[in-house]
Amino acid sequence: MSKQKLAVNEYLKTDSDYLRGSIEQGLADQVTGAFAEGDQQLIKFHGFYQQDNRDIRQERAEQKLEPLHSFMLRARVPGGICTPEQWLALDDIAANLTSYHSIRLTTRQTFQYHGIAKRNVKALIQGLDKAGLDSIAACGDVNRNVMCNPNPVQSSLHQQVYPFAVKLSEDLLPKTQAYAEIWLDKEKLLTTETTVEPMYGNTYLPRKFKTAVAIPPHNDVDVYTNDLGFIAIATGDELQGFNVSVGGGMGSTHGDINTYPRLADVLGFIEPQHSLKVAEAVITTQRDWGNRVDRKRARLKYTIDDRGLEAFKAEVEKRSGIQFKPARPVQFDSRGDRFGWHKGVDDSWHLTLYLENGRIVDKENRPMRSGLRAIANVHKGDFRMTATQNLIVANVAQEDKQVIEDIARQYGLYGELVSATRGQSMACVALPTCPLAMAEAERYLGDFLSKVEALQQQHRIADVPIVVRITGCPNGCARPFAAEIALVGKSTGRYNLYLGASHVGTRLNKMVLENVTEAQILAHLDPLFAKFANERDENESFGDFVVRSGAVAPVYHSATDFHA
Structure with missing residues (x-):
């Protein structure tokens, strides 16, 4: 019996010489603004995607020109923290090496650049390196940027958990030298297959892999939407360990009932010193068990549904040598950012600024990029990117508060009233x-x-506050299926409407309208809002109400409930 044919990407990875491919040759070819088709997949492991401006694609085709290719590059910033000096370097790069002259904060606590010409990619990556940052494994079939609740109101616990998120990110990086050789001009090292990728092997993972660290009671990082989650368990301000969750993921495909978003299951509790072993065991199990034939079914969520949670748990325990203890009780009571000033430990202050969609660019009436640069020039603490695409000016001394606030107000970054719903919402x-x-x-x-x-x-x-999220497709980059109200793009001006996720991200939503216009969406929401206003229980969220009232069926088990 012949073996099943693998997905195309599997052969690309196997033949890539550990992610090198022909990227260097493509970089030198200035006749085209694009990379070869196979290399377009490999460059993702180096942190960037090939794109083009679709607004003018048809116009260029009529002129017999290739699409206006450019690149989006995403950085790796574990836990979303960077220094003011790094911020100034990031701003310089945006100004000098991108056509949009903007920085965009992502939904995974990092930043990305858009509009990078191929001739500028190497200079940009070298600029990041000089600032102590990189983009390796920010995309591709590997563990990506590790998220960690910024939690300015729980600063002492964050100080214990954040270093773990950084260590986890470093430990789960690919070990190939391809990134250093191609972008940083490092000399190629002679290695053998057994030493190049001890954890990933030469085929890496079957699909992307996302990890988050949450600090209850705040679920700012949407921990259950991640392939792997570590939920901090503390006694007072002292970290005791983590509940480990596996199998979350947002992506699906329109019309394909074999694909669906899924929230993670909890395997159990572990002590802090066992966390890295467990993480590696989860990844290697997915490496060996994951679907390499159908990329639509290649995420960890499908591996767990196909193999069973108990079988997966037993394999992780076997590989790590760690036995899970019963999960500890966890209560999440909020999600999203708390704007304005908040006091942390050591008499430090944190200022959370609202940045719609995380897009940082100078506009005529709101020069945000210039404003943040002005803050970076005087700030002595750090910057924290949030999972809702906002920015915290963190660890501000009492005597520096007024200076920071005056700059923020001068540039339109602070003082604007943001509705409870707008502050919770985001888009891809x-x-x-x-x-x-x-x-x-x-x-x-x-x-x-x-x-x-x-x-x-x-x-x-x-x-x-109602969590509203919009995405242009069902891949779910802004985690729409965990929103109380979600619009998922179907075609120009038309969306699928989803309702009923819990306000704190512990239940998914469900489609109630398919391929509809804005007018139809608002007409559906209008009577629901009226009913919610008149019949909701005290402190009941909109997502919980529409489920309790029967307006939408709850999703408890994605494989059976999401498409039912």
Whole structure:
């Protein structure tokens, strides 16, 4: 019996000489702004994607020109923390090496650049390196940027957990020297297959892999949407260990009932010193058990559903030599950022700034990039990127508070009233650069939120925060399926509407309308908001209400409930 044919990417990885491919040759070819088709997959492991401007794609085709290719590069910033000096370097790069002259904070606590010409990619990566940052494993079939709750209101616990997130990120990096050789001009080392990738092997993982560290009671990182989660368990301010969760993931495919978003299951509790062994065991089990035939079914969530949670848990225990203890009780009561000033430990202060969609660019009435640069020039603490695409100016001394606040107000970064719903909401990039986008997301979010806010005002629920998320396709980059209200792009100006996720990210939503317009979406929300205003229980969230009232069925088990 012949073996099943593997997905194309599997052969690309195997033949790539540990992610080298022909990237160097493609970089030297200035006749085209693109890389060869196979290398377009390999460069993702180095942290960047090939894109083009879809707004002018047809126009260029009519002129017999190739698409206006450019690149999106995403950095690796474990836990989302960088220094003011690093921020100034990031700003210089945005100004000098990108066509958009902007920095975009992502939904995974890092930043990315758009509009990078091929001739500038190497200089940009070298600029990051000089600033002590990199982009290796920010994309691709490996563990990506490790998230960690920024938690300015729980600073002492964050100080214990954050170093673990950094160590985890470093420990799970690919060991290939391809990144250093191609981008940093390091001399090629002679290695053998057994030493190049001791954890990933020459085929790496079957699909992308995401890890997050959460600090209850705040679920800012949407920990259960990740392949691997570590949920901090503490006694007072003293870290005791972690509940480990596995099998979360947002992506699905329109019309394919074999694909679905999924929230993670909890394997059990471990002590801090066992966490790295367990993480490696989870990854190597997925490496060996994951689906390498169908990339749509290649995430860890499907491996667990296909093999069974208990079998997966037993294999992780076998490989790590660690036995899970019963999970400790966990209570999440919030998600999202707390704007304005908050006091932490050691009399330090933290200022959380709202940045819609995380897009940092100088606009005529709001020069955000210049404002953050001005803050970086005087700030003595650090910057923390949040999982909702906002920014915390962290660890500000009492005597420096007023200076920071004055700059923030001068540049329009602070003082603007943001509704409870707007502050909780986000969108993916989508058009014009994302090749997968079917509809607008980032460019549409603000207008749609204004209409939702108007409905909330009309029904006197403006003070109730509702998590709203929009994505241009069902890949789920802005974690739409964990939102109380989600729009997922279907075609130009049309979306699928999903309702019913819990406000704190512990239950998924479900589709209630397919391929509809904005008018149809608002017409559906209007009577629901009226009913919610009149019939909700005290402190009941919108997501919980629509499930309790029967407006949408709950999703308890994704494989059976999500498409039912």
